[in-house]
Amino acid sequence: MNWGGWSDFxxxxxxxxxxxxxxxxxxxxxVMEIVLLALRGRSIHxxxxxxxxxxxx
Amino acid sequence: MLAPWFGVLAxxxxxxxxxxxxxxxxxxxxxxxxxxIIFIHVPAAWMSMFLYLVMAFWAGVGLMFNTRLSGMMASAxxxxxxxxxxxxxxxxxxxxxxxxxxxxxxxxxxxxxxxxLFLYFGFMALQAAIDEPRRADRAGxxxxxxxxxxxxxxxxxVRWWNTLxxxxxxxxxxxxxxxxxxxxxxxxMAFGFWFYSIATALARARCIIxxxxxxxxxxxxxxxxxx
Amino acid sequence: xxxxxxxxxxxxxxxxLSAFRQNLVFFFTPSQIAANxxxxxxxxRVGGLVESGSVRRQPDGVTVRFVITDTAxxxxxxxxxxxxxxxxxxxxxxxxxxxxADGVFYASEVLAKHDENYMPPEAAEALKxxxxxxxxxxxxxxxxxxxxx
Numbered sequence: 001m002n003w004g005g006w007s008d009f010x011x012x013x014x015x016x017x018x019x020x021x022x023x024x025x026x027x028x029x030x031v032m033e034i035v036l037l038a039l040r041g042r043s044i045h046x047x048x049x050x051x052x053x054x055x056x057x
Numbered sequence: 058m059l060a061p062w063f064g065v066l067a068x069x070x071x072x073x074x075x076x077x078x079x080x081x082x083x084x085x086x087x088x089x090x091x092x093x094i095i096f097i098h099v100p101a102a103w104m105s106m107f108l109y110l111v112m113a114f115w116a117g118v119g120l121m122f123n124t125r126l127s128g129m130m131a132s133a134x135x136x137x138x139x140x141x142x143x144x145x146x147x148x149x150x151x152x153x154x155x156x157x158x159x160x161x162x163x164x165x166x167x168x169x170x171x172x173x174l175f176l177y178f179g180f181m182a183l184q185a186a187i188d189e190p191r192r193a194d195r196a197g198x199x200x201x202x203x204x205x206x207x208x209x210x211x212x213x214x215v216r217w218w219n220t221l222x223x224x225x226x227x228x229x230x231x232x233x234x235x236x237x238x239x240x241x242x243x244x245x246m247a248f249g250f251w252f253y254s255i256a257t258a259l260a261r262a263r264c265i266i267x268x269x270x271x272x273x274x275x276x277x278x279x280x281x282x283x284x
Numbered sequence: 285x286x287x288x289x290x291x292x293x294x295x296x297x298x299x300x301l302s303a304f305r306q307n308l309v310f311f312f313t314p315s316q317i318a319a320n321x322x323x324x325x326x327x328x329r330v331g332g333l334v335e336s337g338s339v340r341r342q343p344d345g346v347t348v349r350f351v352i353t354d355t356a357x358x359x360x361x362x363x364x365x366x367x368x369x370x371x372x373x374x375x376x377x378x379x380x381x382x383x384x385a386d387g388v389f390y391a392s393e394v395l396a397k398h399d400e401n402y403m404p405p406e407a408a409e410a411l412k413x414x415x416x417x418x419x420x421x422x423x424x425x426x427x428x429x430x431x432x433x
Contacts, residue, residue, distance in 0.1 A: 002080060007081070013090035018155050022094045022148040026101070029140055031255065034064075037260050044267045048276065083404035087370065092402060156394045158368030161305045164310045172304070175297045182293060219331055220311045221378050226400040235402035 063256035070249030074100075077242035085239075095239070098226075100247040102145040105173060106208050108138035108254055113205045114178075116198035128194030129269065131186060131201065133262035137254050139177035146170060157221060166222035167273070169207055173272040176204040187250035190269050286405065311378050314357040320343075322383065330359055331378040339373055341360055351379060352389075362393040370396035 001007040012019040078096035085092040112134040119127035130269050147201065149167065150160045187193035219236045226234045233240045270276050311331030312322040322328055330352050338351035347364045350373075360378055371377065376397030381390050403411075 002083065009111040012093070013084070015089065015155055018091055018151040019093055022097055022151045025147055026097050026144050029144065033137065033140055033257060037264070039258060040264045041260065044264055044271075048279075049269065050268065051271070083406075085402050086405040086408035087398055087401075095402070149398075156368070156370050156396065156398060157371075159393075162310075164396070165304070165308065168300060168304045172297065172300055175293055175300065179293050179297070184313060218308055221310065221395060221397055223398060223400040226402060234400050236407065239402050 058259075058263075059077040060119040060256045060259040063259065065255055066089040067249050067253035070245055070252060074242055074246035074249050077245060078236060082238040082242050083236065088156055090238075091152060091155045094148050096147040096242050096246050098145060098152060099243050099248045101141045101148065102170070103144035103247055103255055105138060105145050105170070107251075108134050108141065109173060109176070109201075110205065110208060112138055113185045113198075114199040116194070117200040119194055120198040120202070125191075125194075125269075126266075128191075128198065128257070129265045130262055131197065132194070133258045133265055134182050134254075135177055135184075136261065137175060137257045139181065141250065141254075142170065142177055142224060146174060162221050164213065164220040164222055167222050169214055172207055173211060174205075175208060176200070180204075246274045285337050313354040313356050314350075314352055314359045317359055317383065327382050327392070328403065329378055329380045331362070331376070332359075333379050334375060336373045352379065360387070361388050361389045361391050365393050365394070366394075367394055368396040370398055372396070375399075375424045395429060 010020075012014060074096060079149045080142045082093075104257055105163075115134070116131035118124060119131065148166075149170075153162075154160050171245055180200050183200055184193040184197045187196055214220060215222055226241070227243075267276060267279075312328035314332055315388075316322060317330065322330075330348065332352040332354040335351040335353045335358055338349075340351065341347075342348045347362065348367065349360065349362050351358045351360050353359075361381075363379065363381075371394065376399065378395045378397050379389070380393040381392040383389050
């Protein structure tokens, strides 16, 4: 283990802004990509479902 | 559907990589805890270059053999490639400020990676601007293939020119110049990002296929099967 | 609108590429400066190592003088401002500024350049000790006249 406690961990030796700024943006962007993809998938399935109901493509 | 399984793998590898990176790998004698950005920065940079090569490959195959699926695969890869390029640049900037003393320099490594981001954006913008999918694929392919030269430039920039960015710590021809646990964390994260990329590319390709082929019988049949 | 976006990207790429070409020689080494390869009359960058023992803080508390060396040639530098955390004697440095007629480089920016080695403090200590031992061994080695062997 590397850290004396959680406060040491969050402080990252004084580099908290840089380290957590990197990790937070990375996580945020990856989550955003997944969400946008899921919405896109839902949208196309919804559209196809409606087309099916109308009786054809 | 394979994408969710790769997503699970991605989450597992990233969790393991982060654990190694924060709880097993020691601090660095020179950069202190700031170096821990490496566990995202390097894998993201590797992905940014690798995904571009895969994208250009599929685009080239589609151009040469006029196959539809290849072009769709290239289009499916672009946004994730752009994402990792941006992440490499962003984390690099946050890493540069406390270590080098600046958020940015126009040295060969940083500049060529920025150009890579523009290539990805250009590819996506070009395809969005052209309505007819086959023409869009072809135009994108020409741009993607032209930009392939940038990849060796990015990689060898630190060797060919004087740069602020330091040379490679990891190479195929020599031992890594980093502690084993640090190296392990980086490699595990790289696999995590790779599986993530496969998952997003597959999921996006599925959307693209359904969108483009929505007028066909097989898609109509596919839609008829209840979810 | 998309065409406008593509055009904006093309312009941005052109600007970036021009910055690229300008900075292809990102810094000059002291040897290159001694050989008159550095640009005259405009700002450029010098890169090398901070010569050990050369860092002198001036009485005004803001100015610092040091020497950049590439082990063959060296350049004296004067700088007013904050030095980056990683600025160390014996380590890499890249500085931007102008070369004065007296051969002193007046820097407007100093950046630290670190190497590609990553290791914990204990490993660095062990490496330093091993280096000191080998230096000591080389100094105490007695070589016979005429080269021996």
